[in-house]
Amino acid sequence: MIVAGLAVIALGCVVWLRLRYLVVTVEGESMVPAYRPGERVLVRRTSARGLRTGQVVVLSRFGASAGDGRWIIKRLAAVPGDPIPRETIPALRTAPGTRVPDGHLVVLGDNPARSHDSRRSGYLTADRLLGVVLRKIDPPS
Template identity: 50%
Template sequence: MLMVAGAALALAGGALLVLRRRLLLVTVEGESMEPTYAAGDRLIVRRTTLAGVRRGAVVVLAAPAGAPATDPPLLVKRAVALPGDPVPGGIPVPDRRVPAGRLVVLGDNADRSADSRGRGFIPATDVVGVLLRQLAPPA
């Protein structure tokens, strides 16, 4: 009986390690995704690459290299165009289509978002994951 409990505990520990590699808990900072998500909202994110991102999905990105230390290390935005898609209006880039290995992201609050309107195409290497679900606010 003790061996069965030990095996179950080892299996549960292994499952937790796998989940930690695949899932990430992110807390929204700032106003860029209002009214959809507000500062303090907690999101469960599935780690993925650009191949796992769908148009319209909420994505988590690594902050760009050289970002001020006061900026959050992760950014929450909405993927609006993927490789091969036409570039939406208002994005100051020379190409008419999103190139391979890039995407276009926008914050839901255009007035308060540092996104593709100012940064242009986002490299695929910045993609950390996609939103799975929002956690209920603490009671």
């Protein structure tokens, strides 16, 4: 009886961890040098509430439907209420001093020459957010 109870508790812990955290493999060079293709990162699932500029996030790709399982990794350049970064003004078709509207995010890759991001495609809606990158995971030895 005790063993069965412990098994249920262990299973519950595993399910909770899987719902809260996941591992994502980086593809492409948009975040080089911070993150390179093939590296794995630990992501904490979260909502857009409490996000801060500078955090690295995982989101649904531009042009893909939200939650389709095709992810991108980018750095938050602006969150709702922040001034729009100068380099994204042409894509967002907005004037300097404009602020990011509620429910939207501005994201940039660290490697502009290899990044499809808000400089080219404008805002991403916050419902595309999967989570925040917590750290790189070392490959198994």
